[in-house]
Amino acid sequence: NAGVTQTPKFQVLKTGQSMTLQCAQDMNHNSMYWYRQDPGMGLRLIYYSASEGTTDKGEVPNGYNVSRLNKREFSLRLESAAPSQTSVYFCASSEYSLAKNIQYFGAGTRLSVL
């Protein structure tokens, strides 16, 4: 049981390049999330998927796209990377209910855009 797995762990891009961050969970969770973490700004929600086949914008969606490929996998795509997208990206999943929303995080992807 690996939990939430993110790939890659590190990535360096040039401005304008594209890439996809991969995320997979093996806990059979319905909900999945992408966050970015910048110093002094906490964790900001980029996109989330409440269930397979649905995606919604979070606080900072501009410049990103997502795909909920199936129940296990939720990918984040940067079509044309910008230096402002330099950050640490975390994927998370949860079995959301009215009583609980415990989110389990992956190890993160550290992205630098030059």
Add this chain to the structure above:
Amino acid sequence: GENVEQHPSTLSVQEGDSAVIKCTYSDSASNYFPWYKQELGKRPQLIIDIRSNVGEKKDQRIAVTLNKTAKHFSLHITETQPEDSAVYFCAASNQGGKLIFGQGTELSVKP
């Protein structure tokens, strides 16, 4: 939308002292308030959570209090230890399931 403010941004205490971190939220519909701990270079992990129908919850040295009227909640750590040093995040969630996080508090416990 929801907005969560967290204070202080940094907190330094002596080992054995108590630490208190405070958060306020804006959306009165929020009903779930978790706290996450993130050690340096690691992923955030849940340490305690509280729902809006409960005023206080305790787990060993950690407690969380919630004041719905004032829309604020706090994390209390007693008898702090060096291994409590980390960044702590509060968050708020409504029935939509999204978590909105505070900016984080870097806690340093000095031996």
